[in-house]
Amino acid sequence: MTMELRSNSPGGPLAEKWERHRAELRLVNPANKRKHHVIVVGTGLAGASAAASLAELGYTVSCFCFQDSPRRAHSIAAQGGINAAKNYQNDGDSVFRLFYDTIKGGDFRSREANVYRLAEISARIIDQCVAQGVPFAREYGGLLANRSFGGVQVSRTFYARGQTGQQLLLGAYQALCRQIGAGQVRMYPRTEMLDVVVVDGQARGIITRNLVDGKISAHVADAVVLATGGYSNVYYLSTNAKGCNVTAIWRAHKRGAALANPCFTQIHPTCIPPTGHHQAKLTLMSESLRNDGRIWVPLRKGDARAPGDIPETERDYYLERRYPSYGNLVPRDLASRRAKEVCDEGRGVGPGGHGVYLDFRDAIARLGEAAIADRYGNLFQMYQRITAESPYRAPMRIYPAPHYTMGGLWVDYNLMSTIPGLHVIGEANFSDHGANRLGASALMQGLADGYFILPYTIGDYLAQANLPKLDATHPAVRQTGAQVADRARKLLEVNGRRSVDTFHRELGRLMWDRCGMSRNAAGLKDAIQKICVLREEFWDDVYVGGRGADLNEALEQAGRVSDFLEFAELMCRDALERDESCGCHFREEYQTPEGEARRDDERFGHVAAWEFTGVGKTPLLHTEPLQFEAVHPSQRSYT
Amino acid sequence: MRVTLHVWRQAGPVALGKFVRYDVSDVSADMSFLEMLDVLNQQLIGRREEPIAFDHDCREGICGACGMVINGRPHGPQRATTTCQLHLRSFPDGAELWIEPWRARAFPVLKDLVVDRSAFDRVIQAGGFISVRTGSAPEANSVAVAKQDADLAMDAAACIGCGACVAACPNASALLFVAAKVSHLGLLPQGQPERASRVVNMVTQMDAEGFGACTNHGECMAACPKEISIDFIARLNRDYVKAAVRGKAHAAQGNGGAA
Numbered sequence: 049m050t051m052e053l054r055s056n057s058p059g060g061p062l063a064e065k066w067e068r069h070r071a072e073l074r075l076v077n078p079a080n081k082r083k084h085h086v087i088v089v090g091t092g093l094a095g096a097s098a099a100a101s102l103a104e105l106g107y108t109v110s111c112f113c114f115q116d117s118p119r120r121a122h123s124i125a126a127q128g129g130i131n132a133a134k135n136y137q138n139d140g141d142s143v144f145r146l147f148y149d150t151i152k153g154g155d156f157r158s159r160e161a162n163v164y165r166l167a168e169i170s171a172r173i174i175d176q177c178v179a180q181g182v183p184f185a186r187e188y189g190g191l192l193a194n195r196s197f198g199g200v201q202v203s204r205t206f207y208a209r210g211q212t213g214q215q216l217l218l219g220a221y222q223a224l225c226r227q228i229g230a231g232q233v234r235m236y237p238r239t240e241m242l243d244v245v246v247v248d249g250q251a252r253g254i255i256t257r258n259l260v261d262g263k264i265s266a267h268v269a270d271a272v273v274l275a276t277g278g279y280s281n282v283y284y285l286s287t288n289a290k291g292c293n294v295t296a297i298w299r300a301h302k303r304g305a306a307l308a309n310p311c312f313t314q315i316h317p318t319c320i321p322p323t324g325h326h327q328a329k330l331t332l333m334s335e336s337l338r339n340d341g342r343i344w345v346p347l348r349k350g351d352a353r354a355p356g357d358i359p360e361t362e363r364d365y366y367l368e369r370r371y372p373s374y375g376n377l378v379p380r381d382l383a384s385r386r387a388k389e390v391c392d393e394g395r396g397v398g399p400g401g402h403g404v405y406l407d408f409r410d411a412i413a414r415l416g417e418a419a420i421a422d423r424y425g426n427l428f429q430m431y432q433r434i435t436a437e438s439p440y441r442a443p444m445r446i447y448p449a450p451h452y453t454m455g456g457l458w459v460d461y462n463l464m465s466t467i468p469g470l471h472v473i474g475e476a477n478f479s480d481h482g483a484n485r486l487g488a489s490a491l492m493q494g495l496a497d498g499y500f501i502l503p504y505t506i507g508d509y510l511a512q513a514n515l516p517k518l519d520a521t522h523p524a525v526r527q528t529g530a531q532v533a534d535r536a537r538k539l540l541e542v543n544g545r546r547s548v549d550t551f552h553r554e555l556g557r558l559m560w561d562r563c564g565m566s567r568n569a570a571g572l573k574d575a576i577q578k579i580c581v582l583r584e585e586f587w588d589d590v591y592v593g594g595r596g597a598d599l600n601e602a603l604e605q606a607g608r609v610s611d612f613l614e615f616a617e618l619m620c621r622d623a624l625e626r627d628e629s630c631g632c633h634f635r636e637e638y639q640t641p642e643g644e645a646r647r648d649d650e651r652f653g654h655v656a657a658w659e660f661t662g663v664g665k666t667p668l669l670h671t672e673p674l675q676f677e678a679v680h681p682s683q684r685s686y687t
Numbered sequence: 688m689r690v691t692l693h694v695w696r697q698a699g700p701v702a703l704g705k706f707v708r709y710d711v712s713d714v715s716a717d718m719s720f721l722e723m724l725d726v727l728n729q730q731l732i733g734r735r736e737e738p739i740a741f742d743h744d745c746r747e748g749i750c751g752a753c754g755m756v757i758n759g760r761p762h763g764p765q766r767a768t769t770t771c772q773l774h775l776r777s778f779p780d781g782a783e784l785w786i787e788p789w790r791a792r793a794f795p796v797l798k799d800l801v802v803d804r805s806a807f808d809r810v811i812q813a814g815g816f817i818s819v820r821t822g823s824a825p826e827a828n829s830v831a832v833a834k835q836d837a838d839l840a841m842d843a844a845a846c847i848g849c850g851a852c853v854a855a856c857p858n859a860s861a862l863l864f865v866a867a868k869v870s871h872l873g874l875l876p877q878g879q880p881e882r883a884s885r886v887v888n889m890v891t892q893m894d895a896e897g898f899g900a901c902t903n904h905g906e907c908m909a910a911c912p913k914e915i916s917i918d919f920i921a922r923l924n925r926d927y928v929k930a931a932v933r934g935k936a937h938a939a940q941g942n943g944g945a946a
Binding site: 097100101117118119122125134136172174175177178181183184185186187189190192208211214215218221225226229235237326327332429430434436500503547549591593598599601 | 699714715717718719721722725726729732733735737738740742743744745746747748749750751752765767768772774776797798801803804805807808811812813814815816817818819820821822823824825826827828830831832833834837838840841844845847848871872875877878
């Protein structure tokens with residue numbers, strides 16, 4: 049099999065690419081749209097907005113989610129906000145500035161044309177959401193309010209209290225519901241996609257398992273859209289929902305879709321530190337808190353005094369000290385790395401020294417408690433509920449945690465993977481954030497893909513693809529279905545001694561230690577070996593229990609963990625291959641004397657896209673060179 | 688600390704259920720309620736018994752997936768807190784807890800503590816939206832919205848669709864859930880054109896799903912993890928009466944003209 053990575057980025061000046069491309073995209077006749085069946089997997093911001101928009105255009109859509117309702121996809125948990133180049137604050141923002149901030153924040157490891165398009169579309173997303181009734185924060189004059197996020201010096205983030213993701217998702221969910229009610233979308237909740245059906249090289253359907261009765265079914269279509277989110281749960285402990293997984297994109301990868309930059313995983317600086325070995329997940333505290341909170345640790349190692357007893361002169365506001373112009377609002381990768389550093393020096397606070405302070409004392413003194421409560425009330429409440437401490441009285445304790453994955457399935461400018469007909473949108477693709485995502489950009493990307501890009505580009509595919517009639521009795525469909533059923537049966541038959549959860553925890557610890565906030569060649573090689581051993585042990589000794597034809601959470605989990613055990617190896621290989629540091633990918637061997645990431649544009653100014661060759665076999669590396677016409681990659685400076 | 692649990696176990700939608708007692712020791716006050724159930728489930732798996740099925744996902748109190756009745760109260764004893772955000776420090780050492788699924792005709796039990804809440808989705812499908820085609824929206828700041836209206840709309844929009852209101856209501860009414868959506872959209876200028884048809888269509892669907900009537904007990908508000916106010920029910924009633932007066936023919940406009 050030969051794999052070709054054609055980005056299909058249009059020519060011409062950067063600012064005109066998308067418009068020109070749109071003019072050239074082929075169209076499907078309105079009367080023919082209903083004859084095309086499109087499958088959308090996942091109902092987060094990207095999936096729900098795509099399914100609704102495609103249905104509005106007249107396509108026949110089937111939409112799937114593993115949750116009991118499409119409204120519960122994990123986009124719902126995004127707190128802080130969504131960026132848009134509206135320049136409502138008159139502070140010098142523009143499409144180009146949003147583009148530049150995003151590409152620089154990503155440490156020059158993303159495609160220029162994609163990022164520019166994202167910035168261009170951003171303003172229309174806000175228009176769309178307001179029209180849907182998303183209750184964004186407003187000023188007293190009735191117009192929309194903004195706040196600042198990390199890595200930028202303008203105020204361009206729109207928000208709905210600390211529940212922006214929830215409100216944007218409900219907007220998309222309601223648009224989706226309208227189409228379900230109209231009979232234009234058929235919704236399959238509590239249904240998990242377990243494979244992609246590829247017929248004659250084209251994605252023509254999926255195999256699913258009904259999570260209530262265990263029934264395995266085939267669904268055929270003219271095109272498949274994956275909007276299945278990220279894989280942070282490879283670390284076991286992350287800010288992702290418990291159900292988030294790599295299964296959909298991993299199974300697509302095994303069917304021929306290239307997986308790009310899997311080692312680019314974002315560790316978010318402000319999460320509530322774990323309290324014990326029972327911990328099931330970690331909770332994020334929004335980056336927006338860094339607008340008013342100051343991050344510090346004691347100057348002295350092992351200082352055990354209560355934070356209030358430590359005088360100003362014995363505190364180290366290390367971000368403000370090292371990065372005076374961005375201060376507490378440096379990008380996430382830097383904030384996380386510096387936090388790890390001060391904790392490794394023995395200056396961390398709280399149990400085990402795994403924490404730094406995020407202090408609101410000065411902001412409360414300046415603005416009053418009421419103003420702070422208005423901005424962050426629900427976040428403070430959430431913190432207090434989990435830790436039993438009040439951030440109004442004592443600083444929050446925070447520590448970095450896995451949060452978002454920039455890597456994902458490789459897609460071209462049309463958001464299509466290396467399997468014709470298989471489109472990938474939102475966090476599931478690799479496209480826009482390079483090696484580090486800026487805050488409030490995930491919501492922007494998910495909705496840009498779903499509302500304003502895919503609906504055009506998928507039409508171009510459908511208009512020209514040769515799509516012979518197909519039904520579920522086709523041998524390729526039946527064979528894929530049989531393989532899925534077989535895998536479930538095998539998981540149940542191992543009947544070993546260890547629960548699925550113990551394997552997942554062990555894998556997570558290993559990945560956090562070896563392929564987390566900092567990495568080195570020796571550690572990665574060791575991790576690859578250990579993952580292979582753990583994977584073998586899993587298939588020898590896992591105990592799942594229960595039946596296949598039943599609501600069986602252990603079986604769902606077993607399938608997901610078995611995929612994580614294959615995927616984790618690729619992640620480490622990718623990290624090992626990339627002999628440089630960039631964004632969140634920090635290889636200890638490659639750093640400046642100040643401890644900043646040292647990129648190697650000459651050798652690694654590319655996207656690393658991997659081709660699957662078999663479980664336990666060395667995958668094939670393909671590269672897509674990144675060309676920069678409008679910006680000049682420089683060493684990122686936030687000082 | 689240790690706790691004694693009596694958990695509702697039910698093998699399937701038509702099976703008979705019963706309470707089963709479990710003693711769980713070695714749990715910590717810092718654990719969330721669901722982490723305690725995780726510990727118990729790991730023990731059950733170790734003994735080759737079937738783990739307890741319960742819905743959960745984000746574990747941050749926002750997705751609305753989790754929910755169980757703990758000692759007679761949906762989401763347990765702590766105000767404004769979902770089950771996943773409830774911590775064992777809310778209970779005394781040695782506490783005895785009775786754990787049940789939401790109980791309502793419109794929410795049939797699927798297994799153990801898992802119920803089918805798709806009735807809520809169908810109520811939204813009947814009209815819980817503003818009909819705006821992707822791409823047709825005007826500039827976002829072209830319509831000003833008074834801050835107090837936007838804030839009040841946000842209070843209503845904070846609903847997570849968990850169903851605690853239904854579980855708490857002696858009539859298993861879903862009116863707080865429906866009122867929250869009707870109010871959220873009805874408070875905004877963008878929601879005005881469909882205001883009348885929306886409330887009529889959603890209430891009609893709510894009744895068809897088998898939810899009970901509201902008789903102003905207020906239990907829903909007390910159980911709501913997002914503290915949605917029953918003032919929104921008054922707002923819904925007003926909108927509903929107005930729509931009825933203006934005539935159903937005018938009000939019930941199908942699905943808002945979806946494609």
